[in-house]
Amino acid sequence: MKRDISRVRNIGVVASVDAGPFTCRQRIVELAERLHAKSGEPSTAVARFSLATEVTWVPRSGPFADEPFLVSIDGRLRGVNSGGLVVLDAARGTAESAEASLRAVRALGVPCVVFLDDIGDRADLESMLTSLEEALDVTAVAIHVPWFDDGAHLLDVIDQRLVVERGGERELRPLPPAAAEWVARMRSRIVDVCADADETVRGAHLMGIELGADEIARALRKAVLAAGSQLLVVTCGSLRSSRGVCLLLDALVTYLPSPAETSRPLGRVRPLRPRGSRPPPSSPPPGPCAA
Numbered sequence: 001m002k003r004d005i006s007r008v009r010n011i012g013v014v015a016s017v018d019a020g021p022f023t024c025r026q027r028i029v030e031l032a033e034r035l036h037a038k039s040g041e042p043s044t045a046v047a048r049f050s051l052a053t054e055v056t057w058v059p060r061s062g063p064f065a066d067e068p069f070l071v072s073i074d075g076r077l078r079g080v081n082s083g084g085l086v087v088l089d090a091a092r093g094t095a096e097s098a099e100a101s102l103r104a105v106r107a108l109g110v111p112c113v114v115f116l117d118d119i120g121d122r123a124d125l126e127s128m129l130t131s132l133e134e135a136l137d138v139t140a141v142a143i144h145v146p147w148f149d150d151g152a153h154l155l156d157v158i159d160q161r162l163v164v165e166r167g168g169e170r171e172l173r174p175l176p177p178a179a180a181e182w183v184a185r186m187r188s189r190i191v192d193v194c195a196d197a198d199e200t201v202r203g204a205h206l207m208g209i210e211l212g213a214d215e216i217a218r219a220l221r222k223a224v225l226a227a228g229s230q231l232l233v234v235t236c237g238s239l240r241s242s243r244g245v246c247l248l249l250d251a252l253v254t255y256l257p258s259p260a261e262t263s264r265p266l267g268r269v270r271p272l273r274p275r276g277s278r279p280p281p282s283s284p285p286p287g288p289c290a291a
Contacts, residue, residue, distance in 0.1 A: 005260045008070045012077030014101045015087040021075045023239045034168045062254040063214045069253050083256030084112035091118040099135045116236040140232040157186045159213045194219035
């Protein structure tokens with residue numbers, strides 16, 4: 001059966017600590033296998049290769065909710081990747097290693113999602129966002145933020161919900177009153193960014209019309225994928241406890257491009273030659289006496 005390439009995400013991982021790419025891939029695999037086992041279907045959700053792991057993922061949030069995607073997670077960022085995932089260790093990483101990781105992605109010209117691993121409280125998140133903007137001259141917007149009241153959870157900024165995760169499943173609850181003002185401010189910033197890239201959002205924003213979560217997500221995706229975009233989508237959680245991995249996968253599907261949507265060449269392709277034939281001899285380099 002022909003694969004719909006628009007339903008593919010080919011992601012390379014860069015991390016500010018050595019174990020980051022492996023841990024990230026491992027948590028994604030564990031989540032996909034756990035959810036697939038609960039469905040009672042044959043185990044075809046995960047395919048492991050030497051350099052990448054392919055996961056079948058069905059987002060639960062965003063404009064692509066309930067649509068199956070093939071997400072390929074590469075343990076390193078290469079020229080064949082159409083998007084990047086940058087894992088920054090907020091507990092053990094350094095500002096220098098974080099900046100180097102992001103610069104590696106930006107040098108390849110691929111859009112990326114940033115995952116802040118083991119981020120602390122609200123102050124830590126806002127400090128990290130400011131550092132990213134100042135160091136890289138970008139606009140960083142958080143779509144999920146940490147919340148530690150009655151356990152460690154996440155707040156969905158665009159959907160304005162509390163996300164409680166248990167065993168790979170997520171429960172959406174009303175936004176805690178104590179978080180409402182902060183989330184509203186973070187959401188308003190996202191809408192401002194989207195208004196610069198989408199005329200519909202700009203018009204609705206100027207008229208004071210409330211925008212739905214899917215409308216904002218689509219506009220944010222458009223802004224991220226725009227040519228020359230200086231926008232970073234940031235999510236967070238804990239790879240150690242698998243918190244935020246579901247939301248991370250949803251973000252990779254929603255905000256990163258399919259191979260069909262990238263305009264840059266994805267690596268070098270060698271021309272095929274008939275089986276058994278020899279490659280043409282290479283020309284010797286010109287000598288000092290060459291005309």
